[in-house]
Amino acid sequence: MRITVTPTLLKGTITPPSSKSQAHRLIIAAALGAGESHIGHITHSQDIDATLRCMAALKEPGEDLPLLDCGESGSTLRFLIPVALALRGGGRFTGRGRLMERPQEPYFALFRERGISYRQAEGMLTVEGRLEPGDYVLPGDVSSQFITGLLYALPLLPGDSRILLTTPLESRGYVDMTLDALEQFGVRADYDGESTFRVPGNQTYQARDLTVEADWSNAAFWYAAISLGCDLEIQGLNAFSTQGDMCIVPYYMKLQGEGPVELDVSQCPDLVPPLAAMAALRRGQVTHIVNAGRLRIKESDRLATVTQVLGALGGQVEEHPDALTITGKDRLPGGVEVSGHNDHRIAMMAAIAAIRCEEPVTIDGAECVQKSYPEFWRDYEALGGRIARG
Known part of the structure; x- marks a missing residue:
């Protein structure tokens, strides 16, 4: 799809x-x-x-x-x-x-x-x-x-x-x-x-x-949307959860500041796609995402696919063996079709990054969000997102 x-x-x-x-x-x-x-x-x-x-x-x-x-x-x-x-x-x-x-x-x-x-x-x-x-x-x-x-x-x-x-x-x-x-x-x-x-x-x-508690891993994409200028209130999360990905909160806060930021994702590798979307749109700021080697054996090689997708949108991403270096821009050109790489988190990252693109972004294989967030596109639309299915 x-x-x-x-x-x-x-x-x-x-x-x-x-x-x-x-x-x-x-x-x-x-x-x-x-x-x-x-x-x-x-x-x-x-x-x-x-x-x-x-x-x-x-x-x-x-x-x-x-x-x-x-x-x-x-x-x-x-x-x-x-x-x-x-x-x-x-x-x-x-x-x-x-x-x-x-x-x-x-x-x-x-x-x-x-x-x-x-x-x-x-x-x-x-x-x-x-x-x-x-x-x-x-x-x-x-x-x-x-x-x-x-x-x-x-x-x-x-x-x-x-x-x-x-x-x-x-x-x-x-x-x-x-x-x-x-x-x-x-x-x-x-x-x-x-x-x-x-x-x-x-x-x-x-x-x-x-x-079952609400999911901090998927909430991270909505934190990324907030970072890109969206006016969202995220509800239902347990602030005392044992979910490791609730570290999206301090990492989100770091990315709101000025100057170079280093994010160690050894304890939260699934957060790299939403973190990368935020980093790609920190105008003029450099973000280093480190200790991320295990991302190469996820649903896709996420170090490669994050680099490919954000790069296709016009982002400046440098891939290393176990890290990414991202130099942020104010907006991305967009106007391209990218693959979801059969990876739910890559497809959602592309949708969030598209918020700050100049031109529409087409995501091929968008149904891969079924793996973890079946209602993602419906929720995106309910929040005012403009999407066309083809």
């Missing part, structure tokens, strides 16, 4: 959709629980539907390895690999887009140590074996999704376990969300704040009735 955005300022009140990150975690814990849980305020994006679908498949009785279609959701895939081993002795995982190309080596290294078999062929990852209690050694500077997957699975084992980190933990906010979700379902996992998680075994997830 192509959407053409005619530049205009947005105005009004907006409530972001529910947190995809928190919803994944609560759904998995609820499905693992004894009894019936009720999880309210779930936005049915493609990623969340993938987790719902996979948990249903894991809970179906059967002797064969379950087939788990993860869509394009990296969270679903990485969270559920250890869970499938703990519950069913393994599983067959499939996906779409770049999902099955995304690296799983931290798990594979653990599996080789423990005699758990795995194979990847023709777009399917098959893992088979049983997790045993013990020590699981992982680097802390890879995706926190590997740690989360183990934190869900290890409490189900018959003995105590530890997760030992060999390097400092990045994206700690996401791990804090996991620990918070476990606690809400009556499961204990202790983190010393540095390198060790202690996870008692023989635990049972308890039934709970909970509500």
Whole structure:
């Protein structure tokens, strides 16, 4: 689907959709629980539907390895690999887009140590074996999704376990969300704040009735719109959330000031597209976005696609191996068609940047927002955005 955005300022009140990150975690814990849980305020994006679908498949009785279609959701895939081993002795995982190309080596290294078999062929990852209690050694500077997957699975084992980190933990906010979700379902996992998680075994997830918070990751695009001159009020966010992406607030404030700004995104890599849109329109100011190497293995290579899309709009973006340097302008020329690169955050970034373009911007593949924010275009229009679907 192509959407053409005619530049205009947005105005009004907006409530972001529910947190995809928190919803994944609560759904998995609820499905693992004894009894019936009720999880309210779930936005049915493609990623969340993938987790719902996979948990249903894991809970179906059967002797064969379950087939788990993860869509394009990296969270679903990485969270559920250890869970499938703990519950069913393994599983067959499939996906779409770049999902099955995304690296799983931290798990594979653990599996080789423990005699758990795995194979990847023709777009399917098959893992088979049983997790045993013990020590699981992982680097802390890879995706926190590997740690989360183990934190869900290890409490189900018959003995105590530890997760030992060999390097400092990045994206700690996401791990804090996991620990918070476990606690809400009556499961204990202790983190010393540095390198060790202690996870008692023989635990049972308890039934709970909970509500998913609004999403700080998607709220970041509306903060970017405010930065570009829009008169918006963002409602429904929890100021005391464990969502790591609420750091959009101090980063937004930094970008309102004068002079060079350096933003370390090692703890919040998903914020780079909205931060880059803001930075591209800081007239005459230089922004350095650093420690962003993990963006290369997202739905797209986001360091490359942020550079390509903002550059096509007329922005001045310099790509580095794990960083971006952006020199801001007052306005961007626009007047071009750009690809959404099958990446929801790239398409939304283009729509926000179009607010301060001279000429309309066409986004090809705009339906990719279904991955996390299905109502994005409707909300954009409701705020006064001028879009044409073609």
